[in-house]
Amino acid sequence: MxxxxxxxxxxxxxxxxxxxxxxxxxxxxxxxxxxxxxxxxxxxxxxxxxxxxxxxxxxxxxxxxxxxxxxxxxxxxxxxxxxxxxxxxxxxxxxxxxxxxxxxxxxxxxxxxxxxxxxxPLTTITAWESLFTHLAATPDTTGSLVVVGAAGGVGSVLIQLAKLRTALHVIGTSSRQESSDWVTTMGADVVVDHRSLAKSVKAVAPEGVDALFSSYSTGNIQDFAEIVKPFGHIVAIDDGKLDLGPLKSKSIAWHWELMFTHAMYSTPDMASQGQLLNxxxxxxxxxxxxxxxxxxxxxxxxxxxxxxxxxxxxxxxxxxxxxxx
The missing domain is CATH 3.90.180.10 (Medium-chain alcohol dehydrogenases, catalytic domain)
Known part of the structure:
Protein backbone atom coordinates (compact mmCIF):
# COMPACT_ATOMS: atom_id res chain seq x y z
CA MET A 1 0.00 0.00 0.00
CA PRO A 121 -5.86 11.98 25.45
CA LEU A 122 -5.70 15.74 24.72
CA THR A 123 -7.93 16.77 27.58
CA THR A 124 -6.26 14.40 30.03
CA ILE A 125 -2.77 15.63 29.16
CA THR A 126 -3.86 19.28 29.30
CA ALA A 127 -5.64 18.89 32.64
CA TRP A 128 -2.78 16.83 34.12
CA GLU A 129 -0.09 19.33 33.10
CA SER A 130 -2.23 22.28 34.27
CA LEU A 131 -2.84 20.79 37.69
CA PHE A 132 0.36 18.91 38.49
CA THR A 133 2.98 20.81 36.49
CA HIS A 134 1.87 24.45 36.45
CA LEU A 135 -0.12 24.53 39.70
CA ALA A 136 2.26 21.98 41.30
CA ALA A 137 -0.65 20.31 43.11
CA THR A 138 0.05 17.27 45.31
CA PRO A 139 -2.10 15.01 47.50
CA ASP A 140 -1.48 17.49 50.34
CA THR A 141 -2.57 20.58 48.39
CA THR A 142 -5.50 22.28 50.10
CA GLY A 143 -7.33 25.53 49.48
CA SER A 144 -9.72 26.35 46.66
CA LEU A 145 -9.58 26.04 42.87
CA VAL A 146 -11.94 27.69 40.40
CA VAL A 147 -12.38 25.89 37.08
CA VAL A 148 -13.67 28.35 34.47
CA GLY A 149 -15.35 26.44 31.68
CA ALA A 150 -15.81 23.43 33.91
CA ALA A 151 -18.18 21.59 31.56
CA GLY A 152 -15.61 21.58 28.76
CA GLY A 153 -13.40 18.63 27.93
CA VAL A 154 -10.37 19.82 29.91
CA GLY A 155 -12.40 21.18 32.79
CA SER A 156 -14.23 17.86 33.15
CA VAL A 157 -10.96 15.95 33.53
CA LEU A 158 -9.34 18.62 35.72
CA ILE A 159 -12.18 18.42 38.23
CA GLN A 160 -11.86 14.63 38.41
CA LEU A 161 -8.09 14.76 38.89
CA ALA A 162 -8.31 17.49 41.51
CA LYS A 163 -10.82 15.50 43.57
CA LEU A 164 -8.91 12.26 43.07
CA ARG A 165 -5.35 13.40 43.75
CA THR A 166 -5.50 16.62 45.79
CA ALA A 167 -7.40 18.00 48.78
CA LEU A 168 -8.58 21.08 46.86
CA HIS A 169 -12.10 22.46 47.17
CA VAL A 170 -13.24 22.72 43.55
CA ILE A 171 -15.56 25.46 42.31
CA GLY A 172 -16.77 24.90 38.75
CA THR A 173 -18.39 27.51 36.51
CA SER A 174 -21.20 27.04 34.00
CA SER A 175 -24.07 28.99 32.48
CA ARG A 176 -26.76 26.35 31.82
CA GLN A 177 -28.52 23.87 34.06
CA GLU A 178 -27.43 21.00 31.82
CA SER A 179 -23.81 22.12 32.15
CA SER A 180 -24.16 22.57 35.91
CA ASP A 181 -25.50 19.04 36.28
CA TRP A 182 -22.54 17.70 34.26
CA VAL A 183 -20.00 19.64 36.36
CA THR A 184 -21.55 18.25 39.53
CA THR A 185 -21.35 14.75 38.08
CA MET A 186 -17.64 15.29 37.38
CA GLY A 187 -17.16 15.93 41.12
CA ALA A 188 -17.12 19.69 41.65
CA ASP A 189 -17.90 20.71 45.22
CA VAL A 190 -19.98 23.67 44.08
CA VAL A 191 -21.05 25.17 40.74
CA VAL A 192 -21.40 28.91 40.11
CA ASP A 193 -22.60 31.06 37.21
CA HIS A 194 -19.71 32.25 35.06
CA ARG A 195 -21.84 35.06 33.60
CA SER A 196 -21.39 36.87 36.94
CA LEU A 197 -18.05 35.32 37.81
CA ALA A 198 -16.68 37.57 40.56
CA LYS A 199 -20.01 37.92 42.36
CA SER A 200 -20.86 34.22 42.24
CA VAL A 201 -17.39 33.05 43.31
CA LYS A 202 -17.20 35.56 46.17
CA ALA A 203 -20.57 34.32 47.38
CA VAL A 204 -19.06 30.88 48.06
CA ALA A 205 -15.42 31.95 48.70
CA PRO A 206 -15.58 35.46 50.22
CA GLU A 207 -11.86 35.46 51.09
CA GLY A 208 -10.88 34.56 47.53
CA VAL A 209 -9.44 31.43 45.94
CA ASP A 210 -5.90 30.05 45.78
CA ALA A 211 -5.84 28.98 42.15
CA LEU A 212 -7.83 29.26 38.96
CA PHE A 213 -7.93 27.32 35.69
CA SER A 214 -9.32 29.14 32.67
CA SER A 215 -10.45 28.15 29.23
CA TYR A 216 -12.27 31.51 28.81
CA SER A 217 -9.97 34.38 29.76
CA THR A 218 -10.89 37.21 27.38
CA GLY A 219 -12.97 39.77 29.24
CA ASN A 220 -12.47 38.00 32.57
CA ILE A 221 -9.07 39.26 33.76
CA GLN A 222 -10.54 41.90 36.07
CA ASP A 223 -12.78 39.24 37.64
CA PHE A 224 -9.78 36.92 38.01
CA ALA A 225 -7.87 39.69 39.80
CA GLU A 226 -10.79 40.21 42.14
CA ILE A 227 -11.32 36.57 43.17
CA VAL A 228 -7.76 35.15 43.26
CA LYS A 229 -5.83 35.68 46.49
CA PRO A 230 -2.48 37.51 46.61
CA PHE A 231 0.34 35.26 45.32
CA GLY A 232 -2.24 32.93 43.80
CA HIS A 233 -1.85 31.12 40.50
CA ILE A 234 -3.80 31.07 37.23
CA VAL A 235 -3.28 28.57 34.39
CA ALA A 236 -4.96 29.26 31.05
CA ILE A 237 -5.36 27.31 27.83
CA ASP A 238 -7.27 29.72 25.58
CA ASP A 239 -6.09 32.23 22.98
CA GLY A 240 -6.46 35.99 22.90
CA LYS A 241 -4.66 39.27 23.52
CA LEU A 242 -4.93 39.81 27.24
CA ASP A 243 -4.05 42.72 29.52
CA LEU A 244 -2.72 41.02 32.64
CA GLY A 245 -2.04 44.31 34.41
CA PRO A 246 -4.87 43.90 36.94
CA LEU A 247 -3.08 40.84 38.35
CA LYS A 248 0.12 42.68 39.26
CA SER A 249 -0.85 44.30 42.56
CA LYS A 250 -1.62 40.88 44.02
CA SER A 251 1.50 39.25 42.49
CA ILE A 252 -0.75 36.66 40.87
CA ALA A 253 1.24 34.23 38.68
CA TRP A 254 -0.01 33.49 35.15
CA HIS A 255 0.82 30.17 33.49
CA TRP A 256 0.13 29.13 29.89
CA GLU A 257 -0.59 25.48 29.17
CA LEU A 258 -0.25 24.09 25.65
CA MET A 259 0.12 20.33 25.55
CA PHE A 260 1.74 20.52 22.09
CA THR A 261 4.80 22.37 23.47
CA HIS A 262 6.65 19.12 24.27
CA ALA A 263 6.38 17.84 20.71
CA MET A 264 6.87 21.23 19.03
CA TYR A 265 10.22 21.77 20.75
CA SER A 266 11.30 18.15 21.34
CA THR A 267 11.71 18.93 25.03
CA PRO A 268 13.91 16.63 27.13
CA ASP A 269 10.84 15.49 29.08
CA MET A 270 8.78 14.75 25.97
CA ALA A 271 8.20 11.20 27.17
CA SER A 272 6.29 12.56 30.17
CA GLN A 273 3.16 12.66 28.02
CA GLY A 274 3.28 8.97 27.16
CA GLN A 275 4.02 8.19 30.80
CA LEU A 276 1.06 10.18 32.10
CA LEU A 277 -1.25 8.56 29.55
CA ASN A 278 -0.17 5.15 30.86
Missing amino acids: TTMRAVAAGGPDHKLVDVELPMPSLRAHDLLVRVAAVSVNPADVKIAARAAGKPRILGFDAVGTVVEVGSAATGFAAGDEVYYAGDITRQGANAEFQAIDARLVGHKPAQLSVAEAAAM EAADLFDAGSLRTTLTTELDDFSAAGIQHAHDLVASGRTIGKVVVRR
Whole structure:
Protein backbone atom coordinates (compact mmCIF):
# COMPACT_ATOMS: atom_id res chain seq x y z
CA MET A 1 0.00 0.00 0.00
CA THR A 2 1.49 3.34 -1.05
CA THR A 3 -1.48 5.65 -0.43
CA MET A 4 -4.21 6.04 2.18
CA ARG A 5 -7.56 7.71 2.55
CA ALA A 6 -7.69 10.81 4.74
CA VAL A 7 -9.88 13.80 5.60
CA ALA A 8 -8.26 17.16 5.02
CA ALA A 9 -8.97 20.74 6.03
CA GLY A 10 -8.67 23.46 3.40
CA GLY A 11 -11.56 22.63 1.10
CA PRO A 12 -14.05 25.10 -0.43
CA ASP A 13 -15.67 27.37 2.18
CA HIS A 14 -13.21 25.97 4.75
CA LYS A 15 -15.00 22.63 4.74
CA LEU A 16 -13.30 19.25 5.18
CA VAL A 17 -12.72 17.11 2.10
CA ASP A 18 -11.90 13.46 1.39
CA VAL A 19 -8.40 13.03 -0.07
CA GLU A 20 -5.91 10.30 -0.94
CA LEU A 21 -2.37 10.87 0.29
CA PRO A 22 0.94 8.97 0.40
CA MET A 23 1.42 6.70 3.40
CA PRO A 24 3.31 8.50 6.17
CA SER A 25 7.06 7.98 6.48
CA LEU A 26 8.38 6.84 9.84
CA ARG A 27 11.05 8.64 11.83
CA ALA A 28 13.27 6.63 14.15
CA HIS A 29 11.12 7.22 17.26
CA ASP A 30 7.79 6.77 15.45
CA LEU A 31 5.00 4.27 15.53
CA LEU A 32 2.81 3.70 12.50
CA VAL A 33 -0.75 3.45 13.81
CA ARG A 34 -3.88 2.26 12.01
CA VAL A 35 -6.41 4.77 13.30
CA ALA A 36 -9.70 3.40 14.67
CA ALA A 37 -11.30 6.53 16.14
CA VAL A 38 -10.66 10.24 16.65
CA SER A 39 -12.28 12.96 18.72
CA VAL A 40 -12.76 16.58 17.74
CA ASN A 41 -11.40 19.38 19.90
CA PRO A 42 -11.82 23.17 19.66
CA ALA A 43 -8.27 23.27 18.27
CA ASP A 44 -9.41 21.25 15.23
CA VAL A 45 -12.26 23.67 14.58
CA LYS A 46 -10.06 26.78 14.90
CA ILE A 47 -7.36 25.43 12.59
CA ALA A 48 -9.89 24.21 10.01
CA ALA A 49 -11.47 27.67 9.89
CA ARG A 50 -8.09 29.15 8.87
CA ALA A 51 -6.92 26.34 6.57
CA ALA A 52 -6.34 27.15 2.91
CA GLY A 53 -4.21 25.80 0.08
CA LYS A 54 -2.29 22.59 0.74
CA PRO A 55 -4.52 19.97 2.42
CA ARG A 56 -3.89 19.62 6.13
CA ILE A 57 -4.82 16.50 8.06
CA LEU A 58 -6.16 17.45 11.49
CA GLY A 59 -7.09 15.21 14.41
CA PHE A 60 -5.41 15.59 17.81
CA ASP A 61 -6.97 12.66 19.67
CA ALA A 62 -6.76 9.11 18.44
CA VAL A 63 -7.03 5.44 19.28
CA GLY A 64 -5.57 2.80 17.00
CA THR A 65 -3.40 -0.26 16.57
CA VAL A 66 0.35 -0.22 16.06
CA VAL A 67 1.32 -1.76 12.71
CA GLU A 68 5.01 -0.77 12.55
CA VAL A 69 7.65 0.35 15.06
CA GLY A 70 10.50 2.74 14.25
CA SER A 71 14.09 1.77 14.83
CA ALA A 72 14.48 3.86 18.02
CA ALA A 73 10.94 3.50 19.38
CA THR A 74 10.57 1.48 22.58
CA GLY A 75 7.74 0.16 24.73
CA PHE A 76 5.46 -0.91 21.89
CA ALA A 77 5.01 -3.77 19.47
CA ALA A 78 2.88 -4.39 16.41
CA GLY A 79 -0.67 -5.20 17.50
CA ASP A 80 -0.68 -2.95 20.58
CA GLU A 81 -3.75 -0.78 21.06
CA VAL A 82 -2.72 2.81 21.82
CA TYR A 83 -4.15 6.26 22.49
CA TYR A 84 -2.50 9.66 22.10
CA ALA A 85 -3.01 13.35 21.28
CA GLY A 86 -0.31 13.82 18.70
CA ASP A 87 1.86 16.63 17.43
CA ILE A 88 0.45 19.85 15.96
CA THR A 89 3.48 20.24 13.66
CA ARG A 90 2.74 16.96 11.81
CA GLN A 91 -0.19 15.47 9.92
CA GLY A 92 -2.96 14.44 12.29
CA ALA A 93 -5.13 11.42 12.92
CA ASN A 94 -8.01 12.01 10.49
CA ALA A 95 -6.61 9.33 8.20
CA GLU A 96 -6.29 5.58 7.82
CA PHE A 97 -2.74 5.67 9.21
CA GLN A 98 -0.69 8.09 11.29
CA ALA A 99 3.00 8.30 12.14
CA ILE A 100 3.39 9.44 15.76
CA ASP A 101 6.37 9.72 18.10
CA ALA A 102 6.18 6.81 20.54
CA ARG A 103 7.16 9.07 23.44
CA LEU A 104 3.78 10.82 23.12
CA VAL A 105 1.78 7.57 23.12
CA GLY A 106 0.14 5.53 25.87
CA HIS A 107 -1.37 2.06 25.93
CA LYS A 108 -5.14 2.26 25.52
CA PRO A 109 -7.14 1.72 28.73
CA ALA A 110 -8.35 -1.87 28.53
CA GLN A 111 -11.70 -1.16 30.18
CA LEU A 112 -12.67 1.66 27.81
CA SER A 113 -14.16 1.16 24.36
CA VAL A 114 -12.31 2.57 21.37
CA ALA A 115 -14.62 5.60 21.33
CA GLU A 116 -14.42 6.13 25.10
CA ALA A 117 -10.62 6.12 24.96
CA ALA A 118 -10.42 8.37 21.89
CA ALA A 119 -12.23 11.10 23.81
CA MET A 120 -9.53 11.39 26.44
CA PRO A 121 -5.86 11.98 25.45
CA LEU A 122 -5.70 15.74 24.72
CA THR A 123 -7.93 16.77 27.58
CA THR A 124 -6.26 14.40 30.03
CA ILE A 125 -2.77 15.63 29.16
CA THR A 126 -3.86 19.28 29.30
CA ALA A 127 -5.64 18.89 32.64
CA TRP A 128 -2.78 16.83 34.12
CA GLU A 129 -0.09 19.33 33.10
CA SER A 130 -2.23 22.28 34.27
CA LEU A 131 -2.84 20.79 37.69
CA PHE A 132 0.36 18.91 38.49
CA THR A 133 2.98 20.81 36.49
CA HIS A 134 1.87 24.45 36.45
CA LEU A 135 -0.12 24.53 39.70
CA ALA A 136 2.26 21.98 41.30
CA ALA A 137 -0.65 20.31 43.11
CA THR A 138 0.05 17.27 45.31
CA PRO A 139 -2.10 15.01 47.50
CA ASP A 140 -1.48 17.49 50.34
CA THR A 141 -2.57 20.58 48.39
CA THR A 142 -5.50 22.28 50.10
CA GLY A 143 -7.33 25.53 49.48
CA SER A 144 -9.72 26.35 46.66
CA LEU A 145 -9.58 26.04 42.87
CA VAL A 146 -11.94 27.69 40.40
CA VAL A 147 -12.38 25.89 37.08
CA VAL A 148 -13.67 28.35 34.47
CA GLY A 149 -15.35 26.44 31.68
CA ALA A 150 -15.81 23.43 33.91
CA ALA A 151 -18.18 21.59 31.56
CA GLY A 152 -15.61 21.58 28.76
CA GLY A 153 -13.40 18.63 27.93
CA VAL A 154 -10.37 19.82 29.91
CA GLY A 155 -12.40 21.18 32.79
CA SER A 156 -14.23 17.86 33.15
CA VAL A 157 -10.96 15.95 33.53
CA LEU A 158 -9.34 18.62 35.72
CA ILE A 159 -12.18 18.42 38.23
CA GLN A 160 -11.86 14.63 38.41
CA LEU A 161 -8.09 14.76 38.89
CA ALA A 162 -8.31 17.49 41.51
CA LYS A 163 -10.82 15.50 43.57
CA LEU A 164 -8.91 12.26 43.07
CA ARG A 165 -5.35 13.40 43.75
CA THR A 166 -5.50 16.62 45.79
CA ALA A 167 -7.40 18.00 48.78
CA LEU A 168 -8.58 21.08 46.86
CA HIS A 169 -12.10 22.46 47.17
CA VAL A 170 -13.24 22.72 43.55
CA ILE A 171 -15.56 25.46 42.31
CA GLY A 172 -16.77 24.90 38.75
CA THR A 173 -18.39 27.51 36.51
CA SER A 174 -21.20 27.04 34.00
CA SER A 175 -24.07 28.99 32.48
CA ARG A 176 -26.76 26.35 31.82
CA GLN A 177 -28.52 23.87 34.06
CA GLU A 178 -27.43 21.00 31.82
CA SER A 179 -23.81 22.12 32.15
CA SER A 180 -24.16 22.57 35.91
CA ASP A 181 -25.50 19.04 36.28
CA TRP A 182 -22.54 17.70 34.26
CA VAL A 183 -20.00 19.64 36.36
CA THR A 184 -21.55 18.25 39.53
CA THR A 185 -21.35 14.75 38.08
CA MET A 186 -17.64 15.29 37.38
CA GLY A 187 -17.16 15.93 41.12
CA ALA A 188 -17.12 19.69 41.65
CA ASP A 189 -17.90 20.71 45.22
CA VAL A 190 -19.98 23.67 44.08
CA VAL A 191 -21.05 25.17 40.74
CA VAL A 192 -21.40 28.91 40.11
CA ASP A 193 -22.60 31.06 37.21
CA HIS A 194 -19.71 32.25 35.06
CA ARG A 195 -21.84 35.06 33.60
CA SER A 196 -21.39 36.87 36.94
CA LEU A 197 -18.05 35.32 37.81
CA ALA A 198 -16.68 37.57 40.56
CA LYS A 199 -20.01 37.92 42.36
CA SER A 200 -20.86 34.22 42.24
CA VAL A 201 -17.39 33.05 43.31
CA LYS A 202 -17.20 35.56 46.17
CA ALA A 203 -20.57 34.32 47.38
CA VAL A 204 -19.06 30.88 48.06
CA ALA A 205 -15.42 31.95 48.70
CA PRO A 206 -15.58 35.46 50.22
CA GLU A 207 -11.86 35.46 51.09
CA GLY A 208 -10.88 34.56 47.53
CA VAL A 209 -9.44 31.43 45.94
CA ASP A 210 -5.90 30.05 45.78
CA ALA A 211 -5.84 28.98 42.15
CA LEU A 212 -7.83 29.26 38.96
CA PHE A 213 -7.93 27.32 35.69
CA SER A 214 -9.32 29.14 32.67
CA SER A 215 -10.45 28.15 29.23
CA TYR A 216 -12.27 31.51 28.81
CA SER A 217 -9.97 34.38 29.76
CA THR A 218 -10.89 37.21 27.38
CA GLY A 219 -12.97 39.77 29.24
CA ASN A 220 -12.47 38.00 32.57
CA ILE A 221 -9.07 39.26 33.76
CA GLN A 222 -10.54 41.90 36.07
CA ASP A 223 -12.78 39.24 37.64
CA PHE A 224 -9.78 36.92 38.01
CA ALA A 225 -7.87 39.69 39.80
CA GLU A 226 -10.79 40.21 42.14
CA ILE A 227 -11.32 36.57 43.17
CA VAL A 228 -7.76 35.15 43.26
CA LYS A 229 -5.83 35.68 46.49
CA PRO A 230 -2.48 37.51 46.61
CA PHE A 231 0.34 35.26 45.32
CA GLY A 232 -2.24 32.93 43.80
CA HIS A 233 -1.85 31.12 40.50
CA ILE A 234 -3.80 31.07 37.23
CA VAL A 235 -3.28 28.57 34.39
CA ALA A 236 -4.96 29.26 31.05
CA ILE A 237 -5.36 27.31 27.83
CA ASP A 238 -7.27 29.72 25.58
CA ASP A 239 -6.09 32.23 22.98
CA GLY A 240 -6.46 35.99 22.90
CA LYS A 241 -4.66 39.27 23.52
CA LEU A 242 -4.93 39.81 27.24
CA ASP A 243 -4.05 42.72 29.52
CA LEU A 244 -2.72 41.02 32.64
CA GLY A 245 -2.04 44.31 34.41
CA PRO A 246 -4.87 43.90 36.94
CA LEU A 247 -3.08 40.84 38.35
CA LYS A 248 0.12 42.68 39.26
CA SER A 249 -0.85 44.30 42.56
CA LYS A 250 -1.62 40.88 44.02
CA SER A 251 1.50 39.25 42.49
CA ILE A 252 -0.75 36.66 40.87
CA ALA A 253 1.24 34.23 38.68
CA TRP A 254 -0.01 33.49 35.15
CA HIS A 255 0.82 30.17 33.49
CA TRP A 256 0.13 29.13 29.89
CA GLU A 257 -0.59 25.48 29.17
CA LEU A 258 -0.25 24.09 25.65
CA MET A 259 0.12 20.33 25.55
CA PHE A 260 1.74 20.52 22.09
CA THR A 261 4.80 22.37 23.47
CA HIS A 262 6.65 19.12 24.27
CA ALA A 263 6.38 17.84 20.71
CA MET A 264 6.87 21.23 19.03
CA TYR A 265 10.22 21.77 20.75
CA SER A 266 11.30 18.15 21.34
CA THR A 267 11.71 18.93 25.03
CA PRO A 268 13.91 16.63 27.13
CA ASP A 269 10.84 15.49 29.08
CA MET A 270 8.78 14.75 25.97
CA ALA A 271 8.20 11.20 27.17
CA SER A 272 6.29 12.56 30.17
CA GLN A 273 3.16 12.66 28.02
CA GLY A 274 3.28 8.97 27.16
CA GLN A 275 4.02 8.19 30.80
CA LEU A 276 1.06 10.18 32.10
CA LEU A 277 -1.25 8.56 29.55
CA ASN A 278 -0.17 5.15 30.86
CA GLU A 279 -0.78 6.31 34.43
CA ALA A 280 -4.17 7.70 33.43
CA ALA A 281 -5.00 4.40 31.70
CA ASP A 282 -4.56 2.65 35.05
CA LEU A 283 -6.97 5.16 36.62
CA PHE A 284 -9.53 4.63 33.85
CA ASP A 285 -9.23 0.86 34.20
CA ALA A 286 -9.69 1.11 37.96
CA GLY A 287 -12.82 3.24 37.50
CA SER A 288 -11.19 6.20 39.28
CA LEU A 289 -11.41 8.37 36.15
CA ARG A 290 -14.38 8.33 33.81
CA THR A 291 -14.50 9.03 30.09
CA THR A 292 -16.15 12.25 28.94
CA LEU A 293 -17.52 10.76 25.70
CA THR A 294 -21.09 11.89 25.07
CA THR A 295 -21.51 11.74 21.26
CA GLU A 296 -20.30 8.90 19.03
CA LEU A 297 -20.50 9.08 15.23
CA ASP A 298 -19.76 6.19 12.87
CA ASP A 299 -18.96 8.08 9.64
CA PHE A 300 -15.17 8.39 9.28
CA SER A 301 -15.37 10.59 6.17
CA ALA A 302 -15.23 14.29 5.41
CA ALA A 303 -19.00 14.49 5.94
CA GLY A 304 -18.90 12.66 9.26
CA ILE A 305 -15.95 14.54 10.71
CA GLN A 306 -17.39 17.84 9.43
CA HIS A 307 -20.57 17.02 11.35
CA ALA A 308 -18.44 16.53 14.48
CA HIS A 309 -16.70 19.88 13.82
CA ASP A 310 -20.06 21.60 13.50
CA LEU A 311 -21.24 20.15 16.80
CA VAL A 312 -18.13 21.35 18.62
CA ALA A 313 -18.25 24.77 16.90
CA SER A 314 -21.81 25.29 18.15
CA GLY A 315 -20.50 25.75 21.68
CA ARG A 316 -23.45 23.76 22.99
CA THR A 317 -21.86 20.35 23.32
CA ILE A 318 -21.13 18.83 26.72
CA GLY A 319 -18.41 16.22 26.88
CA LYS A 320 -16.56 14.93 23.82
CA VAL A 321 -17.56 14.08 20.25
CA VAL A 322 -15.86 11.00 18.75
CA VAL A 323 -15.88 9.68 15.20
CA ARG A 324 -15.23 5.94 14.69
CA ARG A 325 -13.97 4.22 11.60
